[in-house]
Amino acid sequence: MFKILGIMCLGLVSGYLLRRRKMRFMPVLINILIMVLLFILGIETGSNKQIIENLDSLGGDALLMAISMILFSSLGALLLEKRKKPQKDEK
């Protein structure tokens, strides 16, 4: 985790030092890397027998749980978002 954060900070500094140069290709490169990463995660998932063999029996339960948690934590986040607005108006 700290390795990854350190590498991002390294990127931040290099980006700052190179800020005079145009880097229009960067968002495209980031997009491509995201796709490569997900492709590799896909390969890792597909070759993980534990996942593939249990997808039939546990997949439905797991999907329901994941969707419910995303929904409920999104609702939790929504509470924070809504409370933010009146504060802004007061200022």
Added chain:
Amino acid sequence: MKNSLLIILCFILGVLLSYFSLFDALLPENPNVSFYVLCALMFCVGMNMGHDPDIFKKFKNIQLRLLLLPLFTALGSLAAMALLSIVMPYKLADSLAVGSGFAYYSLSSIIISHEKGALLGTLALLVNIFRELLTLLLAPLLRKVFGPLALIASGGATTLDVTLPVILKTNGTSYLVPAIYHGMVLDFSVPFLVSFFCSL
């Protein structure tokens, strides 16, 4: 939406290729490949932001309120699992242990397999992988329906790494610090919460 569909297509392509063993010959077995790609990705994300002349202004506008976001994410996730344990054939403590993975599937499934056996460990693995994938796939929708904070909440502990680039793309780079903070807090909480609920 088009972009996140493309991302999921890449994932599905990877699953299919490895499932039918088409990729074994092409890719040597190196478990660290995804880590190296993640490092390259994070370097580029950092570089892209360091390059942005307004980046320091964005850092200043951090709202203290956002400090509470990880707590709301955790409470929301655990509440969902507690409700589900009523209607599903899993015990409350087991459900909460699975839910406290917060999409950090590798660590949570290892702890749960060790403490509670392979079945529950596999469930944790699947649940948390699905949570990560659904966050990536639904990012634009979550932002549209629930707002930018919900997208971060949905990502759980992965807002520090795997889902961070997608969050920044969907929400804008001003959400860098909240997303990293959120991911870090939840990352640290996973081993404690999972072990705690396993011990109940």
